[in-house]
Amino acid sequence: MEKTNPITPAGYDALRAEYDQLFGVERPKVVETVSWAAGNGDRSENGDYIYGKQRLRQIDSRLGWLSRKIKAAQVITPSKQPDKEHVYFGATVTLADEDDNQRIVTLVGDEEAEAGKGRIGWSSPIARALRRAAIGDLRTVRLPAGSKEWEVMDIKYLD
Structure with missing residues (x-):
């Protein structure tokens, strides 16, 4: 279990905004690009597919980290x-x-x-x-x- 994470209201809002931006805007765009690239056939030399999958892993990793920090946040004014x-x-x-x-x-x-x-x-x-x-x-x-x-x-x- 992760310890509590004291944070100011502004800091919490910034974490939440980054999470919402990644989850609601950036991730769907990358998923769309990867889906389009996957439909083009050979994936072994498809840059859009390879780099899109890599970017998805980065986004998902950051979303997981943000999720843990938000869950453990103890907002203190x-x-x-x-x-x-x-x-x-x-x-x-x-x-x-x-x-x-x-x-x-x-x-x-x-x-x-x-x-x-x-x-x-x-x-x-x-x-x-x-x-x-x-x-x-x-x-x-x-x-x-x-x-x-x-x-x-x-x-x-x-x-």
């Missing part, structure tokens, strides 16, 4: 977190390092993480270190490049 004084799922946290360089990160579901945009996955080392932190707490994060200490400067829960 950040603004509805009961304790807004500590860092939990969905928190937008302002951090400062030893040199007073500030960084703002938002803890989101692993599937919706985008480190370049400050959206870090719930299972990432930084998110695990920040869990249950309050303003003023110091947290050490063990990263591949070495340990780094961050101070929690601010915690917000946005929609």
Whole structure:
């Protein structure tokens, strides 16, 4: 049994939209192409048939993965977190390092993480270190490049 998958409403909607697009639009088009190609005779040298079947396998694999993630999803609205004084799922946290360089990160579901945009996955080392932190707490994060200490400067829960 797969563990629960915390995710924001926007992240869930994105997974659902991708599933619907693949299942309702892209897959039927590929099935139609493969069916047409199969009717043309020799399949061993039929590019439309060979690549169509390959694309169907990719789509079906992705649909299976999306289906499992959607089924395990636990949609959490950040603004509805009961304790807004500590860092939990969905928190937008302002951090400062030893040199007073500030960084703002938002803890989101692993599937919706985008480190370049400050959206870090719930299972990432930084998110695990920040869990249950309050303003003023110091947290050490063990990263591949070495340990780094961050101070929690601010915690917000946005929609």
